[in-house]
Amino acid sequence: MQTTLSEQAKRLPRGEEAESILRSCVHCGFCNATCPTYQLLGDELDGPRGRIYLIKQVLEGKEVTEKTQLHLDRCLSCRNCETTCPSGVNYHNLLDIGRAVVDAAVPRPLSQRVLRESLRAVVPNAGLFKTLTQMGNSFRPLLPGSLKDKLPGNIRPPKARPTQQHARQVLILEGCVQPGLSPNTNAATARVLDRLGISVKSIAQAGCCGAVDYHLNAQEQGLDRARRNIDAWWPSLQAGAEAIVQTASGCGAFVKDYGHMLRDDPAYADKAAQVSALTKDLVEVLRAEPLEKLGACTSTKLAFHCPCTLQHAQKLGGAVEAVLTRLGFNLTPVPDGHLCCGSAGTYSITQPTLSKQLRDNKMNALESGRPEVIATANIGCQTHLASAGRTPVKHWIELIEDALHPS
Template sequence: MQTNFSDEALRQPHIREADRVLRSCVHCGFCNATCPTYQLLGDERDGPRGRIYLMKELLESRDDDDQVTQETQTHLDRCLSCRNCETTCPSGVEYHKLLDIGRAEVDRRVGRSAKERALRYGLRKALVEPRRFQALLALGQTFRPLAPTSLKAKIPPRASRAGRTAPATHARHMLVLEGCVQPGLSPNTNAATTRVLDQLGITLSAASAAGCCGAIDYHLNAQEDGRDRMRANIDAWWPHVEAGTEAIVQTASGCGAFVKEYGEMLADDPRYAEKARRVSALAKDLVEILRDEDLETLAPRHDKRLAFHCPCTLQHAQKLGGAVESLLGRLGFTLSPVRDPHLCCGSAGTYSITQPALATQLRDDKLDALEAGHPDEIVTANIGCQTHLSGAGRTTVRHWIEVVDEALTSAPNDEARTA
C-alpha cells in the first residue's frame, strides 16, 4: 500500500511504525473472510482492510482535518483485536500494531464522552489490582440477585477454593504470573498448575511484587501506564531471572501474548530494553512447558468428553493453535470437534463490557459450535474467555489444566503407576 507521510511526520516513531505496517498491506481482502465483526456486520469498515484504510486516512491527515470523525473511532472500537486477520494475511501485516497507533491517535483527536471516559477509567482501576478486584467481586456476588439481568451475567458465582498447593522444592524452578482477575475468578487454575508441575519435578512460585501484565491499561489507551506495569513486573522478576529461573509461565493466554511482546514495547527504553527482551524470551504459555515434558509418568484417569475453545491470544497472537488439543490427546482425553475454531468468542479483554451486543452474539455463536459435539465440559486457556463463555449459564467452562489436575487426583498413586 502506498503511503503519503511527510518527512516531518516520519520523524515521529509511531508514524514510522505505521508507515512500515501500511506498506506491507496489499489490500487483498483475505483478512475480511475470517474477521468476526465483518462476518456479523458486513460493513467493509468493520473488517481489517476497511479499518486499515480508515487509519491510513487518519494518520496522513492534519489535526484540524474534519474528515476524522467519531465514526472512525466507532469502527476501530468494534475491532476485537483478535488478530485472526494476521493469521490469514499472506503478507504478514502486523495489524495489531497499527490498531494500537490508530486508536491512540483517534482518541487524541476526537476524544470521548464523559460516560465512556468513566467506564474505561473504572475498568482500569477495578480490574488491574487483584485485591481491589476481589473485594469488588465479593460485593457483586453478595448483591447479585438484585443486579439487572445484563449485569448478572458479568458476575460469576463464587469460585471453588484453590485446594492444596504442592510443598515440594525441586531443582527445576519456574515463575508464574498470577494475573489480576484470575486469582478472584478462578483461584484453582494456578493451584492446579502448581500441583501438575510438581508431579513433573518442577517448583512453581510467584514473585509477590508482580502484578497485572499491563494489557488492560495498554489496550484502553493508557499506554504509558501499561508500560509502567511492564517495568514493575520486570523489576519483580529480575532477581529470579538472574538466579536462573527456567521460565515465566502464564496460565492466561492473554497475559502470555502481552508479556511476550515486552521486548518490542520497551525496545526504546534504554534502562529496560535488554531486560524486557530477556523476560519475553523466558515467557511461556503453560502448554509450552507441558508439551516438552515426559507425560507418561502422569497417567491421568478420566472419562469426560471435552470441547476445547482455543483463545485468540493463544492461536493468533502466540501461534499455538492446536497445541493444547494435541497435549490433551496425548493424555488420553476425548475431544469433540469444534466448528470454526478460529473465530473469537467475543471476550477480547474488556470488549465484552465496552461492546456488549456484539460480544453476546459472538459468545452465543461460539457456544453453539462448542456444544455441537455434546461435550461434558468446555475447556479453554484464558480467564477472559472462560468467564465470558460461563456467563451464558450453559455448559460448564474451566481452564484445561484444572481438568488434567482433577484426572491426576483420581489416578492411581505413584507406586501403582510404576508397578
Template sequence: MKTDLIPHYKDSPEGQDAEAILRSCVHCGFCNATCPTYQELNDERDGPRGRIYLIKQLLEGGEVTEKTRTHLDRCLTCRSCETTCPSGVQYGRLIDFGRAEVEKKLDRPLNQKLMRWALRQVLPYPKRFGPLLKAGQVLRPIMPEAIKAKMPPKRQANSPWPAERHDRVMLALAGCAQPSTTPNTNIATARVLDKLGITLVEESKAGCCGAVSYHLGAHDEGLDFMRRNIDAWWPAVEAGVEAIVMTASGCGAMVQDYGYALRHDAIYSEKAHKISALTKDISEILSAEDLTQLAINNTPGSTSSGKVAVHCPCTLQHAMKQSGVVEDILQRAGIELTKTKDAHLCCGSAGTYSILQPEMSQKLLSNKLEALTLGQPDRIVTSNVGCQLHLESKAKVPVQHWIELLDN
C-alpha cells in the first residue's frame, strides 16, 4: 500500500513503524472474511481493510471524525484478520496505534470519558476491583437485569497452593480480575505443574499486564504497568526462572508484546524482549510435558467427566498462535470433546469491549454459544478469564478454565 505520511508521523519512530505495517497491506480483503464485525455489519469501514484505510487517512493528515472513531471503537482487536492475512499485516499493533492517536485528536463525550476512566481506575487494581465485586455480589438481587447477567458468581479457592519443592521453577501472573472472579485457575495450574515436577510462584509485586490501559488508548499508562511488571519479575529472570506462565491468554498476548511495546525505551527494551521470550501460555507448557504423570479421574460425577466443548480465545489462537493445543492436551488426557463450529470467531468479550460495545458483544456471544453447544456438552472450557465470565453470563452449562479438568 502506497503511503504519504505528514512530517509529524514520518519523522517519528512510532509513525515509521505504523507506515511499515500499512505498506505491508496489499488491500486484498481476505481479512474481511474472518472479521466478526464485518460479518455482522457488512460495512467496509467495520472490517480490517476499511479500518486500515481510516488509519492511513489519519497519518496522511486527513480529517479525523466521530465516524472514524466509531469504526475503530467497534474493532474487537481479536486479530482473526492476522491469521487470515497472506501478507502478514500486524493489524493489532496498527489499530492500537490508530486508537491512541484518535484519542489525542478527538475529544470524547463526557459519559464515554468517564466510563473509560472508571474502567482504567478499577479493573487493573485487584484491591479496588475485588471489594467492589464483593459488594456487587451482595447487592445482585436488587440490581437491573443487565448488570445481574454480567455479575459473576461467588467462588472460593477450594484447594491449597502446593509447597515450593522442585528445582524447576516458573512464574505466574495473578492478574487483575482473576484472583477475585476465578481464584481456582492459578491454584489448579500450580497443582498440575507440581505433579509434573515444576514449582509455580506468583510474584506479589507484579500487577496488571497493562492491556486495559493500552487497548483503551492510554499508552503511557499501559507502558508504566509493563515496566513495573518487568521490575517485579527481573530478579527471578536473573536467577534463571524457566518461564513466565500465563493462565489468562489476554494477559499472555499483552506480555508477549512487551518487547514491541517498549522497543523505543532505552532502559527497558532489552529486558522487555527477554520477558516476552519467556512468556508462555500454560497450554504451551503442558504440551511439552509427559502428561501420563497426571492421574485424570474421568469417572461419572468427577469434575473431568462428561462431554466438553472447548472455546479457544482469540488471544490464544490469533495472538499467541496456540490454536488446537488445548484440544490436543485434553484428548491426551482422555477427555471427550464435542464438535463446535466457527472457532476463529470472537465470543464478544474482548477485554472491556463487552462493556463499551454491549450490543455487538451480545450478538457475538449468542453466536458463540450456539456454535459451542452443537454437540450438547456438559461443560464449556476456555483459556481466558474474560471469555469465561462472558460465556457463563448466558451459558446453560458450567464454564471453567480447562486447567481445572486436569486438577482432580
C-alpha cells in the first residue's frame, strides 16, 4: 500500500514502524472474512482493511474524527486477521499506534473518560479487585443485572499449594483479576506441575502484566508495569528459573511482546527480550512432559474454547486440545473456533452490546456438541462465557487436576 506520511507522523516514535506496516498491506480483504466485528456489522470500516485505511488517513494528515475513534474502538484486537493475512501485516501494532494518535486528537466524553480511568484504577490492582469482587458477591441480589453478570457465581477456593522444592523451577504470574475470579487456577497449576517434578514460584512484586493500561491508551503506564515485572523476575531468572509460566493466555501474549515494545529502551531492551523468550503458556510446559506420569483417568465430554490470545497471538491453536486428548478427555467439535468470544480484556465493558452478541454466538457454537463442561485458557474469556449462565466454564488445568488419581 502506497503511503505519504505527514511530517508530524514521521516524527512519531513509531512512525517508521507504522509506515512499514502500512506498506505491507496489499488491500486484498481476506482479513474481513474472519473479522468478528465485520461479520456482525457488515461495515468496511469495522473490518481490518477499513481500519488500516482510517489509520493511514490519520497518519497522512487527514482530519481525525469521533467516527474514526469509534471504528478503532470497536476492534477486539483479537488478531484473527493476522492469522488470515497472506502478507503478514502486523495489524495489532499498527492499531496501537493509530489509537494513540487518534485519542490524542479526539477528546473522549466525560463518561468514557471516567469509565476508562476507573477500569485502569481497579482492574490492575489485584487486592482492590478481589475485595470489590467479594463485596459484589455479598450484595449480589441488590446489583443490576449488567453488573451481576460480571461476577462469577461460585468462586472455587484454592487448595494448598505444594511446599516440596524440586530441582526444576518455573515462575508464575498471579495476574490481577484471576486471583479474585478464579483463585484455584494457579494453585491447580502448581499441584499438577509438582507431580511432574517442577516447582512453581510466585514473585509478589510482579503484578498486572500491563495490558489493561496499554490497551486503554495509557501505553507508557503499561510499559512501566512491564519494567517492574522484569525487575521482579530478573533475580530468579538469573538464579536458574527455566520459564515464566502464564495461565492466562491474554497475559502470556502481552508478556511475550515485552521484547518488541521495549526494544528501544536502552535500560530494558535486552532484559525484555530475554523475558519474552522465557515466557511460556502453561500448555507449552505441559505438552513437553511425560503426561502418563499424572495417572489421569477421565472421559469427560468437553468443548474447548481456544482464546484469541492463544491461537492468533501465541500461535498455539490446537495445543491444549492435544494435551486434553492425550489425557483421555472427549472433545466435541466447535464450529468457527477461530472467532472471538467478545471478552477481549475490557471490551465487554466498553463495548457491551457487540460483546454480548459475540458471546452468545460463541456459546451456541461451543454447546453444539452438547458438552458437559466448557474449558478455556484465559480468565477474561472464562468469566465472559460463564456470564451467559449456561454450560459451566472452567480453566482447562482445573479439569486436568480433577481427573488425576489422588497422590
